[in-house]
Amino acid sequence: MLGLLFLGISCKTGTEEANQVEKISGSDEMLIRISEIQIYQNYLTEYISILKEEAEASVRLEPGVISIFPMFQKEDSTEFRILEIYRNREAYESHLKTPHFKKYKTTTLDMVESLKLTDMVAIDEETMLDIFSKLNLEMAAQ
Template sequence: MSRKPIVAELEIDPDTLETYRALLTEEIEASLALEDGVLSLNAVSIRNNPNQIRILEIYADQEAYEAHLRTPHFHQTAHMVTSLTLIEVDPIAMRAKP
């Protein structure tokens, strides 16, 4: 069963924002390098509210998503997140250049 994309809406403790952003970059790199089931992770911040982060996550399947949640690199930033909402979305057009 294929996993639909997820948009994660996060709010980060402003006192940890710089550290969070650096660790999130490392986490995304590690996830893509080490986890076959992680297909895409794209993170952005809201321009006028930089502690509000949005991540578009795409996994091969539900098992890959659940495995990602158990990785050490995923857990290294959990204490910095003050709010988290997960939204299942339906793709309309998702493309990237190789």
């Protein structure tokens, strides 16, 4: 099945691909990003505290923020990844102007060794709803 998906994608013309990318990345579409952040070891505890505070406030206070899900690599606790999902580009732009994001950005500036932001495209947004619903059910059962 996956092979058929790739075959179907590779058979599209350049114009068809451009139209699909434009449709997917339109201003009303979800904005999904993976942030890759390397933190200096001596700031680790402080950074985690600030990041947790910012992520919680973003999801709680901003209706357009679907997910700010921070995590770090098992093998290297200074390597962070954040799955960011916003309802649309407008929600993302609004997020950048919030007091909690500005506080996070300014207080962690010297803690960050490197930052890479990668925009992503969801393949199956409908399943995403199932994933979050399932997570809510699992948490409620505990």
